[in-house]
Amino acid sequence: MIPAAFDYVAPTTVDSAVRALAEAGDEAKVIAGGQSLLPVLRMRLAAPTKLIDLGRIPEMRGVRDGGDHLVIGAMTTHYDIQSDPLVAEHAELIKLATDTVADPQVRHRGTFGGSLAHADPAGDLLAPALALDARFIVSGMDGRRTVSAADFFVDFFTTALHQDEILVEVHVPKHTDWTAHYEKFHRVAQAWSIVGVAAMVRAEAGKIAEARIALTNMASVPIRATAVEDALIGKQATAENLKAAAEHAAEGTSPTTDGNADPAYRQHLARVLTSRALTAAAGV
Incomplete structure (x- = not known):
């Protein structure tokens, strides 16, 4: 099937993405890697009036050392997680779980934050994030806040994200000797x-x-x-x-x-x- 018509924006900063999401209201959808959202759009199980693409926001990509934790951008692909030496050294569990996600094609497109925000109870990255006591950094019109993994997942396909909030990055405490x-x-x-x-x-x-x-x-x-x-x-x-x-x-x-x-x-x-x-x- 062909998706219903929608407006498309591709902001280049987190702040502009948040503004676009807030202005569009409940009828907007955020797209990361699109591996879960695109099939839903094609089947018309969702018909947003505006699609906000996060793929052009550099701040939301990559893995960096945050001292006692790793900072993983929400738009970092599964493939990049698999091949990152910091993840392998300090958060091996995430690397191992990511190895099992779908197939290479999906891992090159799908994103770490997209999988977590989708909150499918069968998703393979949710349990590792919980086991590692990850902290989710989300941004909205009222600024940024931190949500623990224990509080982030609320129900089937439901998270603690507010309507105008975007998951920006995930802080993963180092478990180097585990x-x-x-x-x-x-x-x-x-x-x-x-x-x-x-x-x-x-x-x-x-x-x-x-x-x-x-x-x-x-x-x-x-x-x-x-x-x-x-x-x-x-x-x-x-x-x-x-x-x-x-x-x-x-x-x-x-x-x-x-x-x-x-x-x-x-x-x-x-x-x-x-x-x-x-x-x-x-x-x-």
Whole structure:
């Protein structure tokens, strides 16, 4: 199908993009990489009167060192995330999760911030952002504010962004000495995750000193598997201990039913995939 007619603007600064969004009101849409929005427009599931393209704003691209954190521009492509040495060194979990996103063509067009702002519960970058305690810098007519990953994802395809706000960049605390793994289950290559697990551990003298586990598609938003984290602290990083901790992965989850799985199957997958992710992250 052909999208409905709309006005198109391509601002070159964040401030001008925010103004354009505020002036257009509820009928405007922001486009980043377009990998989620364009199919919706073509099927006329959305018919905005104005499309605001963020692709010409240099400030919103790239990765830089912010001291104790990385600053990742919202318009940074998945491909650039995959190949960035700072991400590989200080936020390995994001690199590993990005490796699983769709296919090379999509990764060259899709953006880090676009995926997060889209807030699909099956999206592979939401859980890593939560596990890493990322902070979202958003800009609106009232200025800029910071939103934690725990508060940014509100519901299915819903975030804390106000109507006149744009996600500008994401601050990711450095986890340089942590090891990580992202494990997902999907029916076919390049498909959305039926369940995914983002796991990070920091070991000292063979014991788990800290752990962060976040789950993909086990609720309407990504969630932390805190029961697993608590079960790991102070334990020897053995296969038996990791598997025992992973048995707590489904506690407190509320997965949905769809054509891929029912809640019981998703909870089973969460336990299995958490065990696999922890084993890989710990190098056991």
